[in-house]
Amino acid sequence: MKWSGLKKEFQYIIVAIIVIFFAFVPLFGSTYAITLSSTIMMYIVMASCWNMFSGPAGYISLASGAFVGLGFYASGFLSTRFPLPVLMLAGGLASLVLAVIIGSITLRLRGVYFTIFTFCLVELVKAVMTWYEIMVVRKRGLNVRNFGPNAAFYAMLVMVVIALAVVVIVRKTRFGMALTGIGESEDAAAHIGINTTAYKVSGFAVTAFMMGTVGAVRATMLNHIDPTSAFNMMFSFLPVLMCVFGGMNTFLGPIIGAIVFAALQYNLITKIPQIYMIIFGAIMILSILFMPTGIVGVYERVRKAIENRKIQKVGGHL
Amino acid sequence: MMSMLEATGVSKSFGGLKAVLNVDLSVNKGEIFGLIGPNGAGKSTFFNMISGAIPIDSGTVIFDGIKISGMKPDRICRLGLGRSFQAAKNFAGMPVWQNVLMGALFGQKGQSYAQAMSAVDEVLDFVGLNDLRDKMVPDIPLAYQKRLEMARSLATRPKLLMLDEIMAGLNPSEVGEAMELITKTRDSGITIIMIEHVMKAIMNICDRIAVLHHGAKIAEGTPEEIAASKTVIEVYLGES
Numbered sequence: 001m002k003w004s005g006l007k008k009e010f011q012y013i014i015v016a017i018i019v020i021f022f023a024f025v026p027l028f029g030s031t032y033a034i035t036l037s038s039t040i041m042m043y044i045v046m047a048s049c050w051n052m053f054s055g056p057a058g059y060i061s062l063a064s065g066a067f068v069g070l071g072f073y074a075s076g077f078l079s080t081r082f083p084l085p086v087l088m089l090a091g092g093l094a095s096l097v098l099a100v101i102i103g104s105i106t107l108r109l110r111g112v113y114f115t116i117f118t119f120c121l122v123e124l125v126k127a128v129m130t131w132y133e134i135m136v137v138r139k140r141g142l143n144v145r146n147f148g149p150n151a152a153f154y155a156m157l158v159m160v161v162i163a164l165a166v167v168v169i170v171r172k173t174r175f176g177m178a179l180t181g182i183g184e185s186e187d188a189a190a191h192i193g194i195n196t197t198a199y200k201v202s203g204f205a206v207t208a209f210m211m212g213t214v215g216a217v218r219a220t221m222l223n224h225i226d227p228t229s230a231f232n233m234m235f236s237f238l239p240v241l242m243c244v245f246g247g248m249n250t251f252l253g254p255i256i257g258a259i260v261f262a263a264l265q266y267n268l269i270t271k272i273p274q275i276y277m278i279i280f281g282a283i284m285i286l287s288i289l290f291m292p293t294g295i296v297g298v299y300e301r302v303r304k305a306i307e308n309r310k311i312q313k314v315g316g317h318l
Numbered sequence: 319m320m321s322m323l324e325a326t327g328v329s330k331s332f333g334g335l336k337a338v339l340n341v342d343l344s345v346n347k348g349e350i351f352g353l354i355g356p357n358g359a360g361k362s363t364f365f366n367m368i369s370g371a372i373p374i375d376s377g378t379v380i381f382d383g384i385k386i387s388g389m390k391p392d393r394i395c396r397l398g399l400g401r402s403f404q405a406a407k408n409f410a411g412m413p414v415w416q417n418v419l420m421g422a423l424f425g426q427k428g429q430s431y432a433q434a435m436s437a438v439d440e441v442l443d444f445v446g447l448n449d450l451r452d453k454m455v456p457d458i459p460l461a462y463q464k465r466l467e468m469a470r471s472l473a474t475r476p477k478l479l480m481l482d483e484i485m486a487g488l489n490p491s492e493v494g495e496a497m498e499l500i501t502k503t504r505d506s507g508i509t510i511i512m513i514e515h516v517m518k519a520i521m522n523i524c525d526r527i528a529v530l531h532h533g534a535k536i537a538e539g540t541p542e543e544i545a546a547s548k549t550v551i552e553v554y555l556g557e558s
């Protein structure tokens with residue numbers, strides 16, 4: 001993973017400022033601001049964790065919707081009896097178990113086949129849940145207890161801090177190096193002693209756990225959930241879009257992408273519900289075409305260009 | 319003599335094509351063993367089966383007393399079997415030194431970062447890639463990319479190193495260097511199996527040679543025996 005042109009410490013400071021800024025929102029902000037911030041923070045967790053695995057390993061997962069959905073239903077089943085942290089843990093663990101099972105089967109699929117499978121997984125889990133509701137309990141959806149906007153907000157904030165800590169730890173340790181090795185040459189990685197399956201499954205599972213926890217929190221912000229709102233492909237696509245836009249394999253990229261697109265979605269979903277997906281799709285394609293290394297990459301190129309010009313100027317005086 | 323690798327009845331088919339056919343091969347500790355044969359003879363496929371890159375259809379492989387057929391490549395590597403690929407497979411997004419570091423970190427259990435870093439210096443020195451250590455992989459000549467693969471494997475501390483055509487594309491003086499490097503590696507206590515088309519190198523540094531043709535082993539012996547073998551000469555003349 002690259003640290004982009006900014007100094008590591010400086011990036012930490014930027015992120016710390018963002019987190020502290022969010023921490024003060026409930027003190028001064030409206031309910032609208034609190035809910036918007038909670039949403040943004042959910043996507044910071046999702047995009048950063050998605051990037052932590054899919055970025056270096058090169059396995060583009062579209063399973064996020066399944067993990068968030070399991071988090072939704074963990075809250076749906078348990079919210080009347082248990083406090084929020086228990087719901088989060090339950091959502092996280094359910095997603096982790098699903099990821100280990102699915103990962104063990106599908107992470108030997110390479111490239112696009114893995115992506116297609118994870119895409120189908122969301123629909124599959126949704127179909128199972130729909131079947132369960134129609135055939136077994138004969139009731140569509142579940143009500144979820146609302147713990148108040150502040151509870152959800154602070155839960156998301158805690159998850160942001162945990163997620164970013166996990167991201168930093170992973171990229172600094174041999175776990176991250178193994179994932180990078182797998183992404184750059186899986187054969188080479190396997191032949192120097194990297195247990196590729198174990199690393200891929202664990203990376204995928206950690207990501208899934210984090211997504212399950214924020215899914216559980218998210219559900220408590222809504223009053224009612226059903227399979228359609230829980231196992232939503234938007235949850236799968238948005239982290240990818242955020243990372244591509246912000247800069248894959250960078251620390252700041254997914255955070256920037258999450259802030260931009262969560263805010264955009266939050267505002268557009270009510271105003272132009274039919275066409276905002278088209279806009280997002282267009283942005284995604286334009287990003288891939290014109291800034292393959294994302295906003296962070298653009299910044300870096302501009303910085304290098306300026307530096308080169310400076311060097312040339314200095315050279316001219318000599 | 320103690321055997322380092324013992325392959326018995328190893329076979330592999332791709333669809334209807336029998337790429338490797340019932341091959342027995344025994345390599346002694348401390349040998350440089352040459353594997354030759356025309357293109358498509360099944361040499362690389364044989365390597366791929368030994369290293370665990372592809373599953374074996376039938377047959378067994380014993381490596382230093384342990385049955386490795388059926389194991390995954392990472393376990394086989396950690397038991398001490400290193401290899402390079404015919405088309406070099408490196409970590410293209412990393413500089414040369416980090417490629418070697420990966421081998422040192424993951425090749426053996428319980429390597430600390432400091433230990434691995436000192437292994438990097440040692441190995442880069444050994445193979446003569448120190449000048450290129452900070453270069454990214456795509457920026458170094460193709461011939462050196464193969465040497466980098468060898469360095470990465472050496473960093474895993476192998477007992478046996480399998481080299482697949484690492485002299486392809488080298489000029490004569492570089493071939494000389496590579497021969498020296500391989501001999502030096504063997505002298506440091508690592509057994510070597512090499513696939514090679516550069517006959518001068520094979521004949522000069524190998525202790526024994528086996529010849530594959532259409533997936534089957536058709537000859538085996540010392541360089542002198544192979545050079546004098548009618549079957550081998552026919553195969554090579556027939557191909558060209």
Ligand SMILES: Nc1ncnc2c1ncn2[C@@H]1O[C@H](COP(=O)(O)OP(=O)(O)O)[C@@H](O)[C@H]1O
Nearest residue numbers: 332335337355356357358359360361362363364
């Ligand atoms: N993965 C594969 N799938 C199908 N056929 C293969 C595969 N690998 C090798 N082959 C075929 O097996 C035969 C032996 O190939 P190979 O082992 O690469 O030969 P060599 O290394 O001796 O030149 C060739 O005919 C080749 O086309």
Ligand SMILES: [Mg+2]
Nearest residue numbers: 361362363404
């Ligand atoms: Mg070959």
